[in-house]
Amino acid sequence: MVISSRRCTPPALTQAIASLINREVAGADTLTAYRQPLLGFARADDERFEYLRREVEAAHVLPVDLLPGARAVLSFFLPFERWIVEANAAYPETVAREWAVAYVETNALIGRITAGLIAMLAERGIRAAAEPATHNFDPESLVSRWSHKSVAVIAGLGAFGLHHMVITDAGCAGRFGSVVIDAALPELEPSPLESKVRCLYFHDGSCRVCVARCPVGALDSALDGDSHIDKRRCYRRLLAVAEEYRSLGLVDVCGKCAVGPCAFGPAV
Numbered sequence: 001m002v003i004s005s006r007r008c009t010p011p012a013l014t015q016a017i018a019s020l021i022n023r024e025v026a027g028a029d030t031l032t033a034y035r036q037p038l039l040g041f042a043r044a045d046d047e048r049f050e051y052l053r054r055e056v057e058a059a060h061v062l063p064v065d066l067l068p069g070a071r072a073v074l075s076f077f078l079p080f081e082r083w084i085v086e087a088n089a090a091y092p093e094t095v096a097r098e099w100a101v102a103y104v105e106t107n108a109l110i111g112r113i114t115a116g117l118i119a120m121l122a123e124r125g126i127r128a129a130a131e132p133a134t135h136n137f138d139p140e141s142l143v144s145r146w147s148h149k150s151v152a153v154i155a156g157l158g159a160f161g162l163h164h165m166v167i168t169d170a171g172c173a174g175r176f177g178s179v180v181i182d183a184a185l186p187e188l189e190p191s192p193l194e195s196k197v198r199c200l201y202f203h204d205g206s207c208r209v210c211v212a213r214c215p216v217g218a219l220d221s222a223l224d225g226d227s228h229i230d231k232r233r234c235y236r237r238l239l240a241v242a243e244e245y246r247s248l249g250l251v252d253v254c255g256k257c258a259v260g261p262c263a264f265g266p267a268v
């Protein structure tokens with residue numbers, strides 16, 4: 001592990017991380033607009049990473065696999081502005097161009113943020129590593145080697161809803177990025193454990209909007225309360241949308257399940 005006398009004091013480090021994210025988002029030359037980004041931290045040796053690999057996704061790597069000597073993981077969420085969500089909610093079948101553009105632009109923005117964070121941290125003698133914002137999954141098994149959503153939950157940013165999205169304080173309509181670092185300063189103590197239920201279905205069974213909105217029934221089996229998603233059914237739908245928006249690049253996106261009552265904040 002590289003230790004440098006140029007390391008920041010703890011408050012300055014978190015502030016520097018948050019400032020860089022905010023600066024990149026504010027200065028992003030995108031059609032997409034964002035609400036206030038969220039930032040959370042987890043310990044790299046949090047036992048939930050091991051649980052994730054053991055019980056949920058055997059192919060999921062640990063923070064130390066991404067970065068030997070990893071001490072902490074930071075997770076951030078870039079929530080889309082309301083009009084983007086409303087555009088995608090407006091028509092039941094068609095994915096709004098605004099949503100498709102937001103997917104492409106935000107993936108690129110997350111790439112710029114993580115590259116900027118890695119460079120900024122390197123100047124402070126801190127090593128860091130990151131996985132891309134998307135397409136880090138096996139196309140056959142559809143299992144991610146690094147789930148930004150699961151990392152966000154471990155970092156205290158929110159909780160899974162019935163739709164298998166993470167509902168943060170800013171809702172679920174947006175995208176996540178994460179960075180593994182080899183610093184474990186007091187300020188990077190893990191965010192508090194998230195125990196609050198944020199999904200109305202899990203709270204009292206009163207909402208099934210995401211299930212009803214899914215055009216291919218990929219969430220139908222979620223009604224066993226297990227937050228289950230039929231990944232193959234969902235992915236076929238995403239590839240069909242990608243075909244439609246081929247001119248924008250690889251836009252395998254849909255998000256019809258992410259525009260309901262938990263789009264902008266916890267539904268409970």
Ligand code: SF4
Pocket residue numbers: 161162163164198199200201202207208209210211257260261262267
């Ligand atoms: S739309 Fe309703 S049921 Fe689906 S995740 Fe959000 S709150 Fe839960």
Ligand code: SF4
Pocket residue numbers: 213214215216217218219229233234235237238253254255256257258
């Ligand atoms: S992204 Fe689209 S296809 Fe996949 S579960 Fe959500 S609504 Fe269904």
